[in-house]
Amino acid sequence: MQDVREGLLILENKEVENIAEVYSFEQIREILIFALSDSTSEYWTILALNLLSKKSEYISDEIILILKEIAGMPKKYTQKTRHEALKIFKNKSGNTN
Numbered sequence: 001m002q003d004v005r006e007g008l009l010i011l012e013n014k015e016v017e018n019i020a021e022v023y024s025f026e027q028i029r030e031i032l033i034f035a036l037s038d039s040t041s042e043y044w045t046i047l048a049l050n051l052l053s054k055k056s057e058y059i060s061d062e063i064i065l066i067l068k069e070i071a072g073m074p075k076k077y078t079q080k081t082r083h084e085a086l087k088i089f090k091n092k093s094g095n096t097n
Helices: 004-012 014-021 025-036 042-054 061-071 079-093
Strands: none
Touching: 004 014, 004 025, 004 042, 014 025, 014 042, 025 042, 025 061, 042 061, 042 079, 061 079
């Protein structure tokens, strides 16, 4: 993949469930990390969270840290987005509190 931004477009696609047919496991993680980063709009963050809630196998230690950061950024993200990030973080961490 030449530019990770190209990969963002698949997050919008109805075929996002089949992302593994287009990109490698590591490329998918790169796309998700970029979509969850501060340099993208909340729109891409929401799409990345939607994929992570369905396909938790793409969650890495780096993504877990990003999810925790998102959950604590009320000025950048809506409450709904922060709660979704926290839910995914807790599910992957095995924390039920």
